[in-house]
Amino acid sequence: MAKAKDIPEGLTEAEFKLVRALRDRKHRRAEGAFLVQGRKLVEEVLQAGWPVRFVVATAEAARVTGIPARLLRTAPAHRMERLGTFGSGNEWIAVVDLPGPAVDGPLEAGELVLALDGVADPGNLGTIIRLADWFGMRRLWCSPGTVDPFNPKVVQASMGSLLRVAVVEVxxxxxxxxxxxxxxTVHAADLTGTSVFEATLVRPAVLVLGSESHGLSAAVRAGADILLRVPGRGGAESLNVAMAATALCMEFERRRQP
Known part of the structure; x- marks a missing residue:
């Protein structure tokens, strides 16, 4: 017979309401917590040692997990659907403490930092966080008008990279x-800029990307040393901000000194 301490508890009404509330930015800040959804990401958060308050899973999913029973809460599938923010992958949802303020010290020799000026789409921010992680960046700056990095869609799109890249609001x-x-040297992406393939790219460097609808704000644009663009040949009006960030970062990496 299983011991009581090995049997997951059912999700309480208070916990149900907390998970629902954490969809909203103001509640995430008030509660000091955010949501992580999907088995792979939940396991990655636990392995990384982030402080997890509890994990909600269906009874079936809970039977195949190595998560300590003290952290597990079970709920029927129809309730999990109400808790999740995606059409699928709602079998696992973790409530995780928000990290404390990130240390934002002086730029190091050779460092490249991405800075986002009002990026609004959660998918774009999550993809850019993943991009920063891919190229070995450990921090990313966001203006106050940028989407919350702990929005569930950002967390999902970052594919775990949010655990390794500190997103600093500045x-x-x-x-x-x-x-x-x-x-x-401050570089900023702009359609009127110099081709990134012809520009001098100097590190340490900051690469600024503007919002999807308005581009760079006037104050940020004025603070750039050089404007960069990704040259194109076709009829598309512009690149998605995450696509532009990828192309620009690839050129910075190509020029990197061995």
Whole structure:
């Protein structure tokens, strides 16, 4: 017979309401927690040692997990559907403590930092966080108008990279000015800029990307040392911001000194 301590508890009404509330940014900030959905991401969060309050799973999913019973809560599938924010992958949902303020020290020699000026789409931000992780960046700056990095769709799109890249909310014009004093060159993506393949790319560097609808704000644009564009040959009006970030980062990486 299983011991009582090995049997997951049922999800309480208070816990149900908490999970529902954490879909909203103001409640995430008030509660100091966010949601992680899907078995792979939940397991990655646990393995990384992030403070997990509890994990909700269907009874069937709970039977095949190695998660400690003290963290597990069970709920029927129809309730899990009400808790999840996606059409599928709602069998596992973790409530995780928000991290404390990230350390944002001076730029190091050779460092490249991405800075986002009002990026609004959660999928774009999550993809850019994953991109930053791919190229070995450990921090990313966001203006206050950028989508919340702990939005469930951002967390999902980052595919675990949010665990390794510190997303720091900063007043961008002031932080860019400070970066220049630290010896960095500020590059900003803009359709009127110099082709990235012809520009001089100097590290340490900041690469700024503007919002999907309005591009760079005037104050951020004024703080850039050089404007860059990804040259194209076809009839598309522009690139998606995550696509542009990928192309620009690839060129920075190609020029990197061995």
């Amino acid at each position: 007043p961008l014009p002031e932080r860019l000015a400070r970066a220049r004093r630290e010896g960095a």
